[in-house]
Amino acid sequence: MSALPTIHDVARVAGVSRQTVSNVLNTPAIVRPDTRERVESAIAELGYRPHESARRLRTRKSSTLGIRIDPMTDGISGSVLDRFLHALTEQAARQGLRVMLFTATDPDDEIRQFARLRDGADVDSFVLTSTFHGDPRTRWLIENGQSFVTFGRPWGIDDMNDPQHLWVDVDGWFGLHEATSSLLASGHRHVGYIGWPSPSGTGDDRRRGWRDAMIEGGMTDDAQLDALDLAVEDGVTQGGAAMRELLSRPGSVDGVVCASDSLALGALIASGGRIPVIGYDNTPVAAALGLSSVEQPLDEVAAGVLELLTGAHGGRLGDAPADDPRHRLVRPRLIQRTPERIPVVEGT
Numbered sequence: 126m127s128a129l130p131t132i133h134d135v136a137r138v139a140g141v142s143r144q145t146v147s148n149v150l151n152t153p154a155i156v157r158p159d160t161r162e163r164v165e166s167a168i169a170e171l172g173y174r175p176h177e178s179a180r181r182l183r184t185r186k187s188s189t190l191g192i193r194i195d196p197m198t199d200g201i202s203g204s205v206l207d208r209f210l211h212a213l214t215e216q217a218a219r220q221g222l223r224v225m226l227f228t229a230t231d232p233d234d235e236i237r238q239f240a241r242l243r244d245g246a247d248v249d250s251f252v253l254t255s256t257f258h259g260d261p262r263t264r265w266l267i268e269n270g271q272s273f274v275t276f277g278r279p280w281g282i283d284d285m286n287d288p289q290h291l292w293v294d295v296d297g298w299f300g301l302h303e304a305t306s307s308l309l310a311s312g313h314r315h316v317g318y319i320g321w322p323s324p325s326g327t328g329d330d331r332r333r334g335w336r337d338a339m340i341e342g343g344m345t346d347d348a349q350l351d352a353l354d355l356a357v358e359d360g361v362t363q364g365g366a367a368m369r370e371l372l373s374r375p376g377s378v379d380g381v382v383c384a385s386d387s388l389a390l391g392a393l394i395a396s397g398g399r400i401p402v403i404g405y406d407n408t409p410v411a412a413a414l415g416l417s418s419v420e421q422p423l424d425e426v427a428a429g430v431l432e433l434l435t436g437a438h439g440g441r442l443g444d445a446p447a448d449d450p451r452h453r454l455v456r457p458r459l460i461q462r463t464p465e466r467i468p469v470v471e472g473t
Contacts, residue, residue, distance in 0.1 A: 130171040139167035189223045191248035193235050195255060205406045205421060206254055212427035236265045250434050256280060258324050263290055274433045276426055280326025293429035293453040297327055300419035300457040301334030304382045304403040307459060309342040313380035317353040319367045319392055320384035331384050352376050364391025386411045386418055398464055407460050415464040419457045429453035
């Protein structure tokens with residue numbers, strides 16, 4: 126078996142020094158474009174792959190991202206973070222990065238895991254999910270100078286412009302606005318909303334999308350809107366109970382949009398399919414049952430997270446230009462379906 130190509134072989138074929146090859150691999154921006162192209166061609170020709178362990182020892186970086194595994198909730202909406210983890214891991218691997226998963230019982234325990242991983246030099250950066258008002262995790266990371274990006278906005282502060290908090294999020298307002306507008310365009314007029322109790326950054330954002338679409342559609346009476354708006358904890362059973370409550374109220378609700386597929390599934394069962402229901406997350410359950418749902422583009426979210434972690438910011442404000450984007454807000458898309466069958470579930 127022939128020996129694997131080395132960095133010296135690449136330098137010889139490209140006609141450059143070993144240091145130039147190293148610069149192309151580690152800091153390509155400082156190498157002239159024509160020289161970089163010759164080196165990259167030599168790498169492709171030889172099939173050279175950098176020795177990652179040696180690189181980590183040399184740079185004193187682990188090339189590893191740390192991310193907590195959130196506990197599964199009802200197994201429906203919880204699949205979203207599962208899919209995000211797969212997208213992040215696949216895309217990170219293509220960039221020579223690894224993902225380290227860890228568990229934590231609550232935000233304080235997660236902070237303790239941050240400190241442990243930092244002290245052991247096990248990870249270079251952290252990726253956070255499920256941000257919320259007054260989130261102590263981001264405050265700790267900022268105060269300790271850690272590189273991080275969140276999947277979710279820093280709710281409760283200067284969401285769009287905070288220079289110390291880099292984030293990627295899906296535009297929940299847009300998603301629910303599109304879902305509601307689609308029902309209004311189909312002739313429905315009393316479109317209800319089943320969401321989560323406030324304050325919930327994500328839930329409140331989605332509720333605003335529904336409410337704004339309803340106002341644009343001609344329903345400007347606050348009392349009417351309030352009668353169509355229900356806040357419950359997430360779950361199939363809770364979604365079913367909320368739908369029965371909406372159906373019992375005056376106003377003839379003729380369509381419903383929900384903050385999650387779990388709530389939407391409960392609402393669909395409780396209505397017996399008599400009125401259209403749209404969920405959020407486009408989970409496998411929604412696809413299997415033919416439930417319309419708003420799909421989060423998780424591949425785009427993962428790409429945005431890695432771009433902020435490895436780009437000019439490097440997960441921090443650093444010396445990046447002031448006009449360099451500190452966040453990525455990606456738009457979801459509405460997947461419209463017609464339910465083929467309505468399941469019967471006890472307790473809904």
